[in-house]
Amino acid sequence: MFHWFEKQIDPFAPFDESRTPPNTVGRFAWSYLKPVRFWFVLLFVIALLVGLFEASLYLLIGWLVDLLTRSSPERIWSDHGNTLLLVGAAILLVRPVLHFVHGLVSNQIIVPQTTNMIRWRTHVYTLGHALGYFQADFAGRLSNRIMQAGGAIRSIAVTVLDTLLYVAIFALTALGVFSSVSPWLALPMGLWILGYMALLYYFVPRAKVRSLAVANTRSALVGRVVDSYTNILTVKLFARAAEERSAVSEALASNTKAFLDSLRLNTGVAGILAFMNSALLVATGGLAVSLWSRGLMTSGETAAGLALVMRILAMSGWVMHTVRDVFENIGVVQESMETIARPHGIVDAPDAPQLEVTQGEVRFDHVSFHYGREDGVIEDLSLTIRAGEKVGLVGTSGAGKTTITSLLLRLHDLESGRILIDGQDIARVRQDSLRASIAMVTQDTSLLHRSIRDNIAYGRPDAREREIEQAARLAHAHDFIMELEDHRGRRGYDAHVGERGVKLSGGQRQRIAIARVILKDAPILVLDEATSALDSEVEGAIQESLSTLMAGKTVIAIAHRLSTIAALDRLIVIDQGRIVEEGSHAELLRRGGLYARLWRRQSGGFLGAEKTAAN
Numbered sequence: 001m002f003h004w005f006e007k008q009i010d011p012f013a014p015f016d017e018s019r020t021p022p023n024t025v026g027r028f029a030w031s032y033l034k035p036v037r038f039w040f041v042l043l044f045v046i047a048l049l050v051g052l053f054e055a056s057l058y059l060l061i062g063w064l065v066d067l068l069t070r071s072s073p074e075r076i077w078s079d080h081g082n083t084l085l086l087v088g089a090a091i092l093l094v095r096p097v098l099h100f101v102h103g104l105v106s107n108q109i110i111v112p113q114t115t116n117m118i119r120w121r122t123h124v125y126t127l128g129h130a131l132g133y134f135q136a137d138f139a140g141r142l143s144n145r146i147m148q149a150g151g152a153i154r155s156i157a158v159t160v161l162d163t164l165l166y167v168a169i170f171a172l173t174a175l176g177v178f179s180s181v182s183p184w185l186a187l188p189m190g191l192w193i194l195g196y197m198a199l200l201y202y203f204v205p206r207a208k209v210r211s212l213a214v215a216n217t218r219s220a221l222v223g224r225v226v227d228s229y230t231n232i233l234t235v236k237l238f239a240r241a242a243e244e245r246s247a248v249s250e251a252l253a254s255n256t257k258a259f260l261d262s263l264r265l266n267t268g269v270a271g272i273l274a275f276m277n278s279a280l281l282v283a284t285g286g287l288a289v290s291l292w293s294r295g296l297m298t299s300g301e302t303a304a305g306l307a308l309v310m311r312i313l314a315m316s317g318w319v320m321h322t323v324r325d326v327f328e329n330i331g332v333v334q335e336s337m338e339t340i341a342r343p344h345g346i347v348d349a350p351d352a353p354q355l356e357v358t359q360g361e362v363r364f365d366h367v368s369f370h371y372g373r374e375d376g377v378i379e380d381l382s383l384t385i386r387a388g389e390k391v392g393l394v395g396t397s398g399a400g401k402t403t404i405t406s407l408l409l410r411l412h413d414l415e416s417g418r419i420l421i422d423g424q425d426i427a428r429v430r431q432d433s434l435r436a437s438i439a440m441v442t443q444d445t446s447l448l449h450r451s452i453r454d455n456i457a458y459g460r461p462d463a464r465e466r467e468i469e470q471a472a473r474l475a476h477a478h479d480f481i482m483e484l485e486d487h488r489g490r491r492g493y494d495a496h497v498g499e500r501g502v503k504l505s506g507g508q509r510q511r512i513a514i515a516r517v518i519l520k521d522a523p524i525l526v527l528d529e530a531t532s533a534l535d536s537e538v539e540g541a542i543q544e545s546l547s548t549l550m551a552g553k554t555v556i557a558i559a560h561r562l563s564t565i566a567a568l569d570r571l572i573v574i575d576q577g578r579i580v581e582e583g584s585h586a587e588l589l590r591r592g593g594l595y596a597r598l599w600r601r602q603s604g605g606f607l608g609a610e611k612t613a614a615n
């Protein structure tokens with residue numbers, strides 16, 4: 001039975017992954033709750049029935065007191081036995097069923113599935129953002145906002161439909177009971193309700209502002225902590241633990257200040273509410289005794305009325321805290337919305353087709369890109385790389401080589417010009433198909449905190465075990481992989497590599513990345529300092545594997561160590577985002593231009609980054 005209820009909401013149901021969420025809190029929350037609105041309506045109906053039944057119990061207390069007052073002990077069962085048994089049976093059967101069904105709908109259908117459905121959809125949408133979106137924020141803060149958004153949106157909806165409705169039913173029931181006896185008896189409750197609403201009117205906007213401040217400072221704190229842990233090696237190497245403690249302590253102090261500011265408001269409101277509750281109890285009790293003494297109110301009505309008042313007073317503080325929690329969650333949703341609800345920077349064209357790579361020709365057609373600046377980086381670049389041609393990009397650091405490869409992968413959109421692969425404009429095909437057709441080894445090799453096997457097979461998840469091992473052997477990684485063991489005792493290809501692959505050396509990470517590219521076997525290959533972290537002996541061995549890998553592929557290679565790319569078909573010399581020379585290694589040396597000067601600057605070493613190298 002539980003399993004049937006738990007399957008009613010599918011957290012992974014298909015949705016429009018490209019649609020930008022609304023940028024107001026209400027519409028943002030509703031966009032995620034709308035797919036499950038039926039279940040929230042059902043929860044509302046059940047909560048209404050539960051509230052009415054629970055409130056009626058206090059009326060039954062009054063009825064029972066009056067019944068006992070009018071009846072004698074000897075005749076109570078003979079005169080009213082059937083009625084008493086019927087009431088008892090209703091309480092025994094109906095009440096548990098209502099609460100059980102309420103728990104099923106809330107706990108088995110709505111709470112976990114809706115929470116994780118929202119997390120899934122915000123995560124999927126966030127994954128669609130461009131690279132620059134992630135580079136501009138803390139990874140910890142982004143993940144924190146996605147995780148919190150799901151719980152916050154669901155909590156707001158459940159609390160408003162369930163908890164606050166429950167309390168409203170009690171207050172209105174008490175008001176109705178008192179009104180039926182005397183308008184004077186209803187006056188204290190009516191005034192209390194008005195005062196409570198006024199208190200909420202004062203409390204809610206201020207709580208919203210302060211809750212947002214708490215949420216912002218909490219996310220900043222999480223971001224600082226995660227940033228320290230992610231870069232722990234740098235912290236250790238530079239002995240900056242004290243400075244990191246200081247940075248986190250500042251964030252923690254800001255969060256504490258915002259938290260105290262929020263609680264200061266809560267304390268003041270709680271004090272006012274305590275006075276209002278005491279005044280309601282004294283006024284209602286005094287009037288009830290006065291009316292009873294004049295025969296205008298029965299003992300049962302007095303008991304039921306006072307019991308309802310006591311119940312309302314007990315719930316009033318809880319409701320105030322609940323309302324505070326609601327607006328804390330509104331602050332969390334607002335913060336998450338400001339991060340998540342941004343249009344994707346790079347989107348597929350409507351009905352974009354898959355990229356079909358038949359030959360592998362790459363053409364840059366008057367391409368310009370400045371990272372949003374007025375000039376610099378790539379300026380009116382035109383370049384054709386023939387199918388199967390092996391091209392090396394040469395230039396000092398900052399010349400624009402890596403930017404060219406990023407533009408080819410459409411990690412940024414061009415400011416002008418086109419990039420074509422086999423005549424297809426990459427801006428008009430699906431991004432995933434473009435990147436699936438290009439294999440790349442970057443100079444900053446990063447691995448996922450998963451097994452070695454998962455990392456090698458990342459570009460081809462259906463690869464068989466022998467294919468994964470063969471790729472590792474070609475990358476000269478198999479031997480060291482077989483010696484690995486992680487902290488849980490997993491060995492070899494099952495061993496996990498740690499966040500970003502921190503448990504491996506730079507050379508080991510790079511060999512895993514090369515194995516991953518070998519296994520992917522894409523028609524276009526980009527090597528950005530693919531062997532920079534390897535020692536000369538291993539690099540020489542891998543060069544043989546790379547030569548095999550490059551056969552029949554279109555290759556773009558970047559290397560500061562010119563000896564590693566000198567044997568390629570053509571070298572393109574880039575300076576300040578423009579092509580200044582091109583030709584084979586021998587041709588460029590004979591010309592005595594920039595490439596020749598760069599070659600002379602090297603003595604088996606690396607290309608200097610100094611601006612004077614180009615002079």
